[in-house]
Amino acid sequence: MLVTALAASLLVVAPEAEAATIAWQPCPDQPAAECGTVSVPLDWSDPRGPRTDLAVSRVRATDPARRIGVVFVDAGGPGGSAAEFARAPYLSADVRARFDVVGFDQLGTNNSSAIRCSDELMARNPGDDPADEAAFAALAAHNVAVRDDCRARHPVFDHVDTARSARDLEAVRKALGEKRISFYGISYGTLLGQQYAELFGSRVRAMVLDGVIDHSAELPRLLLDRARAVEEAFGVFVAWCADNATCALHGQDVRAAWEHALVKADEIGWGRENLIVSAYYDLRGGDWDGLASLIADVGGARLAFEPNYDSLRYAVVCQDFALRFADFAEYRASREAELRASPTLRGTFLGHQEAATCIGFTDRPANPPHRLDVDQAPPLLVLTSRYDVATPYRWAQTVHRQAKGSHLVTFDGPGHGVYHANACTRTAADSYLLATAPARDVTC
Structure with a gap:
């Protein structure tokens, strides 16, 4: 009984004082x-x-x-x-x-x-997968403009x-x-x-x-670990679909159906980028039935992420991680490695988006990885x-x-x-x- 009483006394942590x-x-x-x-x-x-x-x-x-x-x-x-x-x-x-x-x-x-950055400015994003040095420079200038405007609007930004x-x-x-x-x-x-x-x-x-x-995790691993995880999860989804009659794609070549869905998303004006985002969130949530239905019947809308995440990427993620590309050549090499690691979903949506947000940042992150x-x-x-x-x-x-x-x-x-x-x-x-x-x- 003494041991039990002692254990109970250690278990309960009393407040230091009233929360005055x-x-x-x-x-x-x-x-x-x-x-x-x-x-x-x-x-x-x-x-x-x-x-x-x-x-x-x-x-x-x-x-x-x-x-x-x-x-x-x-x-x-x-x-x-x-x-x-x-x-x-x-x-x-x-x-x-x-x-x-x-x-x-x-x-x-x-x-x-x-923190809520300018929707108007953020909407001018020239694209987060620059194909050449000019596009890379345009994205860098855009990110810096959004960051500087947001910093001016919000004293807490830094x-x-x-x-x-x-x-x-x-x-x-x-x-x-x-x-x-x-x-x-x-x-x-x-x-x-x-x-x-x-x-x-x-x-x-x-x-x-x-x-x-x-x-x-430094920049290469931050991207590649996520890319490999996406590809592995999609492979497990394919195997699940083959084994489960409830899957909307059961009995089909799931990877071929996915490629067809990407083309169809472009044809109907929704765009393959939105399909990839929706598929990513189904994988993220473990909703394999939802992913199968999405591929079988292309459509719907992008799922919302956490409130004001789009703004906080600039202020938080870019300061918590060393997401800094020295130049377009480094970015291109990183992107090619990402696509090799995850060819099905064309990389890792979330990891790539976060890294692309910080293109143009040259300062040392306030809270560097360790x-x-x-x-x-x-x-x-x-x-x-x-x-x-x-x-x-x-x-x-x-x-x-x-x-x-x-x-x-x-x-x-x-x-x-x-x-x-x-x-x-x-x-x-x-x-x-x-x-x-x-x-x-x-x-x-």
């Missing part, structure tokens, strides 16, 4: 949740300088007598609203019973001084890289009065978690990284799918190796963000967060 610095109010659209703001420096290198507010949301634990602490959540993007995500019942009822669920809009998103957001997360922790936090992040939200664990590892109680960004160093943090839980096209399986394996003592949970299927993929993935994450069972490497 956050004036909580019922959220206008969801009164059961609480909304507030936290004031932070605009520039963390000048803590006494101008300040800005971060929007924060909290949903209190439904079983307060057994409350463990807080779990911060972030659904990624960049551009998604973590404050809104915190108010959604995404995590299991068991987790929500034991934790206050908290999220904050990273600076530059939603209600934290959202202060939104993910390392900065990790410092903001620490400010919110302090405002809550919590000694330690748990964290669940998806996709780009996993980079926020990793960087927080690097800077403030002793403040981490537990951390689940679902669909993992590898911040050590190996993960989380020696001061407890063991992390890395959650991934085997055929993730947005954050490839190789990235999860790399983060797992770099984060000593971490555990890798692999969903043996497609999809991006797999907490809800099946009972196995959800149980692995929940038991780790709740500390009801030892974490271990497992394939689900």
Whole structure:
């Protein structure tokens, strides 16, 4: 009984003090949740300088007598609203019973001084696959013009890289009065978690990284890992279609049908680029039925990405990664390698789009790529799918190796963000967060 009582005392993390610095109010659209703001420096290198507010949301634990602490959540993007995500019942009822669920809009998103670049300027993009030096120069000039105009519109523009957001997360922790936090992040939200664990590892109680960004990836690998993942996932889709009578292309040559669909998309005026984008998102979501139907009956519209992602690529992605091409020759060699790695979908839509956004940038990124160093943090839980096209399986394996003592949970299927993929993935994450069972490497 003494051991049990001691374990229970270690499990529950009490707040340091009341969160007096956050004036909580019922959220206008969801009164059961609480909304507030936290004031932070605009520039963390000048803590006494101008300040800005971060929007924060909290949903209190439904079983307060057994409350463990807080779990911060972030659904990624960049551009998604973590404050809104915190108010959604995404995590299991068991987790929500034991934790206050908290999220904050990273600076530059939603209600934290959202960055929105000029739609008119962005619409003048001359094309993100330049065929010659003149087209490369035109794209570089376009990107710089969008960036400079956006910077002039938004004073926060140069202060939104993910390392900065990790410092903001620490400010919110302090405002809550919590000694330690748990964290669940998806996709780009996993980079926020990793960087927080690097800077403030002793403040981490537990951390689940679902669909993992590898911040050590330099330009060639950032593109080629994603391109190879897209090609591999399409191959698995082809095999699935051959084995499943429910597939709209069952019994057909799926690759030939895909090539025909590309031609048809051009013929009907939709354009193969839009077809490739839609196919990519079906692969990303693990929606193989949807992908088969898309190819069989070409049409529809492009799926929307995270809110204001198109603007934040310039301010966040180009500062978190070294996406810098010295000249057209380097770009062309990279593009040819990308196409060799993924001939079916003509490369990696997301990876190529992000790299092309940064053409023309010559400055050193504010938050350059590096190996993960989380020696001061407890063991992390890395959650991934085997055929993730947005954050490839190789990235999860790399983060797992770099984060000593971490555990890798692999969903043996497609999809991006797999907490809800099946009972196995959800149980692995929940038991780790709740500390009801030892974490271990497992394939689900």
